Amino acid sequence: MYRIYFRILLLALLTFSAMILASERTAIAAENVIRLAPLKAGRTRPLVAIIADNRGTETTDLIIPYGVIRSADVADVAIVSTHAGIVNLMPALKINPDTTMSEFDRDHPEGADIVIVPAMHDDSSREVIAWVRKQSSKRAMIVSICEGAWLAARAGVFDGKRATTHWYAFDKLRAAFAQTQWVHDQRYVVDGNVMSTTGVTASIPASLALVEAIAGPQQARSLAARMGVGDWNSMHDSAPFHMTTSRLWRFASNTLAFWNHETIRLPAQDGFDEIALALTADAWSRTYRSQAVIAETAKSIRSRHGLVLVPDLSSATDASVIAVPALPSARALDWTLSEIATRYGARTSDIVALQLEYPARH
Template structure:
């Protein structure tokens, strides 16, 4: 009798496991376009007090380059949006103005990680957009916003490795899944760490305009594919990694400001990935510099640079023009050359980046 129950239990586990895998691999099915929309209206949410650099800029750049949707950056209030760990931008519209202009809501809402993931303004706005039928894509720790809006209850989901266990404990009604770069469950997408914004964005392009368009867009940026397969095992803190963070942080006499001169038409994705990576070494802070008050990227992102005259004599100044977005690997090599391989590995860990993916 015990053997029968044991076999039945194992069979049940197999069924549940299969169900979870199938749900994790759900294709993206975007809702029908809202009345008056000729193509999808995509709202990328930004909280002015701090929104993750790559989580916001990569979806913006990829969707804009694909030219398959109308993309706007929607901020919690008027004024400059501080990106973290680097850069600053001007949003396209505030939430209040967006609601007035588009009472029907967006077709797709992208939620990056935010400094204040308890913002009632942001959580309420995302929830209202979901109630209006929007597909919600929560990038990295943007999952906090989606979860607090109640959008992940009873769903399969994932998030950045650093927040995974915390979120699993806080939201036990969500089925938390590892080893997937991004997961789609009905009308909600969640992703792992920062660089998962790349395959997730290409998957959205495919959902909107088909595989061929997504492939063309991927090739444009030097990406090979946007497969959801991911090995979560290597991404975790160790005593050695913690020690390196402390050592780099405390070596203040070796800290550097890396100035990146920008001009109109700059590649927003390349800038975001480079500035993000260099600003995670605990040795350096990247800033974009110009003599102008605003600089416009090749796809219309309005960057607020540091004024050149305000930049002191840092220990180094660098700039790489026309680098591909996939050059994050090249950036990590340069970080290794300057600060050592362990620091480059620490940056890759924070970005949840694997050179094999």
């Protein structure tokens, strides 16, 4: 009899816990709903500006939002660089921007509807900070990806609001910008006209959330299915993402064993999948044993949605050739992490996923 009572009590407790968790998730989802401002006069769809510092802008932070929103064909998207010329992405790839900040201001004095701020090599860039601040004053929604939060925070757009960032920068940003409520356990956080994400790969759900806000859930569901993405909600477990002694040792040992370093050549031709290529190149270039390059003879290569890629080399005879997998775009990362584990070991795959704040390997 007591066993029956115990089982009933246990079932009741589990049910109650599940109800609380569901309630919390519903509350978080409600908090993170994007509500876009009305379009600027004369526009029939949003204008999205993705900022790029020519000296160094994170590969996936920039290319994922570009590829996702362009794939959905729900907005006009422009990569806006600080200066004319090639944009060096980090840790891999080079691209040509669509326009510069000064040209964008000339052509669109009313400003963008959405401004996306990737992580950049110079997270104190006065040019970028001033431009973000100016676009915010023109009612643009500001979206920081990963450590792009440094630039957004320095522009003042997070003041008095909730925000998040990459796990590695979280405590530093919280200490530097105490007027912002920094939030764990959410892949992206929306507070009024600002949005921020955790690490690099959170750009995928955040970009799908933007598509949903612009064109509705059906459009987002259709695109997510094509990309191989199961959901794009904001739920996230931040706890596994931290540095450990074994991870530090893996970073150090891979770096110091220079005789094992290699170049990975990723073939690319016109019409390539920019999302899959970005995820693949980014991951291979974070092993601390390999660097991904695009070694083609063409001066430039155009992706299926218009991204102009600049090859690194005209030839790379000493490079290992690894093709970007012909999979739904987002699944390229799982495939690449598996290939990295096979080639360099599971611990190297783990530190790559750690840098990308990607939960699949944790």
